[in-house]
Amino acid sequence: MEIIMAILAGILFTTGVYNLLQKQLLRIIIGTALISHGAHLFILTMGKLKRGAPPILDKTITDYTDPLPQALILTSIVISFGVTSLLLVLAYRASKENGTDNMETLRGNQND
């Protein structure tokens, strides 16, 4: 199963990077969202899947799945959420202000 998940994470990275290389701002944001999904899956796969019960203590269970990657991913989800929402508003303002959402034309001034 880990191998399938690794491949899935790879697909998420691939599509994320492909979107990242596009010219439209919205696509770039979609790309970053995909990449963070891929990264979360990646971390989870690293810590081995399904090696016991959910990490909620119970006297009758001895095997639990690894709780540490889960804690890390939880932190990461929140941070990527913050970043994605900021990016979204930033993209909105940038396209409003400059009248374009094409990254190839948003290059700054030659002499800056």
Place this chain on the structure above:
Amino acid sequence: MLFAVFFPILLALIIPFLSKWKTTIHTGYFVLLAPLSIFIYFLQFIGTDFQTRSGSYSWIPSLNINLDFYLDGLSLLFVLLISGIGALVTFYSIFYLDTSEKLGHFYVYLLIFMTAMFGVVLSDNVFVLYTFWELTSISSFLLIGYWNFKERSRYGALKSMLITVFGGLSMLGGFIILVNITGTTSIQEMISQADVIFASPYFVLTLVLIVLGAFTKSAQFPFHIWLPDAMEAPTPVSAYLHSATMVKAGIFLIARFTPIYTLSELFFVIISGFGIITLIWGSFMAVRQTDLKGILAFSTISQLGMIMAMLGFGTKAAIFAAVFHILNHATFKGSLFMVAGIIDHESGTRDIRKLGGLMTLMPISATLAFFGTFSMAGVPLPFLNGFYSKEKFFDASLNLGESSLWIAEILRVAIPYLAVFGSIFTFVYSMYLVFGTFLGEKHLDKLPKKPHEAPIGMLIPPSILIIGVIVIGLFPNLVNESFLAFTAEAIYGKPVETHIQFWHGLIPAFYMSLIVVVVGTILALYQKKWRKVYDYFPGKLSFNRVYDWLIAKLESYSKTLTDSYMNGSIRRYMILILTAIVLVTFSVMLITGGFVIDYSDLAPITIQEVFVALAMAFAAIATIFTRNKIAAILILGVVGYGLAVLFVFYRAPDLALTQLVVETITVALFLLCFYHLPNLRERTEGIKEKSGNLIISVAFGLLMTMVAISAHSSKAFEAISQYFIETSYKLGGGDNVVNVILVDMRGIDTLFEIVVLGIAALGIYSLVKLRSKKEAE
């Protein structure tokens, strides 16, 4: 000794205040104090009972860098030259520079230079030597660019800076290697370990690096090009820095390191070879110049080449001749520059084609110039010091030792002929200089000013130098026995003969001098006929062209290079970053054998999970192709919710919960902005761009998959999670291990994650709220 070295720079601190009264008293009078007192201080060491002295003052003891000063015959000669000519030049500059100039700047630079030069010649520590060495480059840069409103001055200053600093840095490299070989920073201790250095595999490298430093500073071929352009400096500077002192720093360096390198044949080949080339090229090019200072600049180059060649010969007689010529050159060249300055000052031009017949108008300057140039040319008149050193040079070139290196052997045979050849041109330009200026027709109408004799103050310093020329010429033993013998001994390592004969008799060197005079006279008389050769020979081969071409190309190529990747396109930068990540990670993994697959420890595959994974993969790929923005948002949602489902499968209830909430909010956010977001356009990239994107993204995804599989397949050690599970209740008092980790065990992560969210919220708020009036409407 410490005070002597730093006295000028300390004086430089108060010069700016003194220069405020420059209209009542010329600032130069205060400056005169420094070189004069130092000259008198060092005069006391002269004598037949000279002993070396040293002094050490802590600077950075932990790095073995201390202000170690060492006064031997070699340092003494240079210290006396620097302070003596420094005093004369300062005196001369009082009359040369008008009080309307920025005198404060001038004298501050000049005093910094004096300290730097004293430091160079007195330092025994290589790093201290290097520090002062660069200080001479910097102060020379400031002095050449003194009239910074002139374009030529700025060009000359930059050129000299680039070339000398290039050499200085090479020299530093050589020093560092030497320190590593010998384990000491002291030059004298290095000399005592000369055989260790000679046996080292880096011997040749250090030799080349140090020689580069010396050649750039002393304007040796092909680094001589900065010196003629440095003539844009005020004449006192040219006289001081670019004839008598700074350009001899390279000579000093070679002389100082001769005891180390003299073991090597290569040293002889490089130093004498380039010295002779510089001698010939400099004197040949000098005849071509039309500017008085230009002639003198090339003459300096050629004379420095001659001294360098004699140091390279390395025989007892040659080293003595080199030392003797250092002193002689400083006297006559300093005076000639001062005379050129007087002519410039009194007639308004330095162009030799406009000058002529000044003999009757400026009799004293003319007399000084005659003595100076005749001494420079080595005319066989036994009261001129230049004649002695030239004859000793010829004599040394005839008596070179045996050698095993074939190239050295060829050089030994050729050197006497080349020496005579170079000296013929020396004779020609000397005659051209003095007769072109002072004899012949007068063209008073062409001159900007009506020439007349200079004020007495301007004439005193060159007169003193010319008196020096004659006194040394008549009584060579006066300077020789008292200190030149010790200088030569410091370079040669053994005591040398201390007596110069007043008249050598009819030795072969004398006939060589005669050949120079006869052929030189013929060439000088028929100069007009053969001057055309300059149209062909250096013509386009000049090294200035190479330098200008190099600078221009360097700038244009680096601009092209930077423009090629810094084009402002985010996509280009992303491609570069991702390609670098993929290539570096992939090759490192491949080299270290990092890619492994291990099937033994895998979770079982269930159909539901595969189904969810397939849906996610399908949705992720679909984001690329969709053109409808609401579809794109929803498809992204599918991926997010799919991930939440996977979290459920993989026993991560908290993650699933958070992922669901976050995904919902994100989708909601997207939908909120939905109305304002621009529509997704059809992707317009061409097939080339498309395939480029595809290759990079697939490569990146593939790499991450392989890394994930390899990492999973090679667990180096047990996870620490057992600790968390065991102590979660005991220490944290909670059953939910993930939550205990988040708030108890790794609470700081959570704190700053909250901060991140807060900052994002504030950022969003300000982005939405704060906007210019125009936009808000």
